[in-house]
Amino acid sequence: MFRSIRSIRSTQQPIALRRALFTATAVAALAACGMASAQTKTIYIGMNGGTMEKAYSQYVFPAFEKLYGAKVVVVPGTSSDILAKAQANKDKPQMHVMFLDDGIMVRAIGMGLCEKQRPSAALNDIYPAARFKDDMASGVSLGVTGLAYNAKMFKEKGWAAPTSWMDLADPKFKGKVVFQSVSASSFGLHGFLMFNRIQGGNDKNVEPGFKAWPTTIGPNVLEYIPSSAKISEMVQTNEAAIFPLTPTAVAALKVKGIPVEYANPKEGAVVLMVGQCVIANNSEPELAQKLAEFLLSPLAQANVLQYGSQIPTNPKAPAVGEGVGQVAAINGYMKTAITVDWESINANRPAWNARWNKTIER
Structure with missing residues (x-):
């Protein structure tokens, strides 16, 4: 913690x-x-x-x-x-x-x-x-990786804001989840590691996550993207409903008029x-x-x-203006945020990346 x-x-x-x-x-x-x-x-x-x-x-x-x-x-x-x-x-x-x-x-x-x-x-x-x-x-x-969502789409559909990493597996989001590649993005890796924890794994053992992905979140994913650069476009075209992202990235998108909001998962966001x-x-x-x-x-x-x-x-x-609220929000998110074990992750990541690219993004 x-x-x-x-x-x-x-x-x-x-x-x-x-x-x-x-x-x-x-x-x-x-x-x-x-x-x-x-x-x-x-x-x-x-x-x-x-x-x-x-x-x-x-x-x-x-x-x-x-x-x-x-x-x-x-x-x-x-x-x-x-x-x-x-x-x-x-x-x-x-x-x-x-x-x-x-x-x-x-x-x-x-x-x-x-x-x-x-x-x-x-x-x-x-x-x-x-x-x-x-x-x-x-x-x-300082930041955290949590969930972001297409506020315009959620409002039109009458959907409540997400509250859990497992919302990515909700059938109503079939073909509407955008997920950053685990092999290229910290956002994607964080999302996968939190899913893996929920499935019973840890930062040294990702077998539960790899095993459960194809029947849970996997079917909902529209596209695996190497970075978050495409999210702006995919929200505006109503292709993307929900995706891992940071409050900072959400704030930057909102400044550009993109209808996105941040949601802090109940299991905790990941320190980034x-x-x-x-x-x-x-x-x-x-x-x-x-x-x-x-x-x-x-x-x-x-x-x-x-x-x-x-x-x-x-x-x-x-801090002045909106910065006061942004800092206060991060203070709140940090209370439940998770710090991952980078030593273990980095030791195993090449093998994980190869497996991800072969079995998930194939």
């Missing part, structure tokens, strides 16, 4: 004032430390595209660039994409920092792709659960933390460490909460 995180204190500072404070802080630090470089250096950071990339690129990276006289360039992709790029260029890294979902981050650390994050006040401030073993990585945002690590042997180790430290700062995290619905790992990050 994941410990409930402490509530993040809200602040009523006007947005314009907080933006000014952020800029003033950066400029003051720049003047005091004399960190501006005569020659602009470029830092490449791998992370998910879309809402996350937009929030960081518009509201976080510019302050860092001004502070250190550097340029930050995003290399977009899923966690699996970013890991593959880092692994392929292990001897001569093309990126300096990378964001990965927690389970994939544990794999990256095991592969020797990350270097220890150096001590800092910001690192000390984040929740203990957001510090990976030996500080080889640190969490930049986005972690960052400084890539080992990168060409700008000092600047990369500074970026990793900067991304844990209260104001950096406050901005990605406000503009990207990313839940802070630093309890000192102020």
Whole structure:
């Protein structure tokens, strides 16, 4: 069971004032430390595209660039994409920092792709659960994988909001379940592992889940998708009724006018933390460490909460507007959230992936 995180204190500072404070802080630090470089250096950071990339690129990276006289360039992709790029260029890294979902981050650390994050006040401030073993990585945002549903379809059909992972097996959703591939997505893996637990399995034994899937959830699945990118379209075309997703992803879809809502399963959602690590042997180790430290700062995290619905790992990050409610909701979900055993999962995942692709997605 994941410990409930402490509530993040809200602040009523006007947005314009907080933006000014952020800029003033950066400029003051720049003047005091004399960190501006005569020659602009470029830092490449791998992370998910879309809402996350937009929030960081518009509201976080510019302050860092001004502070250190550097340029930050995003290399977009899923966690699996970013890991593959880092692994392929292990001897001569093309990126300096990378964001990965927690389970994939544990794999990256095991592969020797990350270097220890150096001590800092910001690192000390984040929740203990957001510090990976030996500080080889640190969490930049907290979340959970639960269920999301097509609110428009549910209203038209008169269906009640889902309450359990087993709702995915309800016959009324035949041909209306969209499920992310277990071999490519943390969302899909989380959903399968919770189903497996309900069937009597655990994170070391997935036999019950594989055995029961073809006669329960399997017949309801319209399509197995490699990522959640298609969900927006499939909701708008009324193809998708229910699917695993995070509150953050739901919030991003709602901003675009997509009629989706989040439902927290009674069995518990699954903790999904986005972690960052400084890539080992990168060409700008000092600047990369500074970026990793900067991304844990209260104001950096406050901005990605406000503009990207990313839940802070630093309890000192102020929350304003809708962010207050988003943080409060995550506090509630965390009370029953499940933390999976990534060491066991990663040890067995290649075999599970092969079995999934052969027997489920064939």
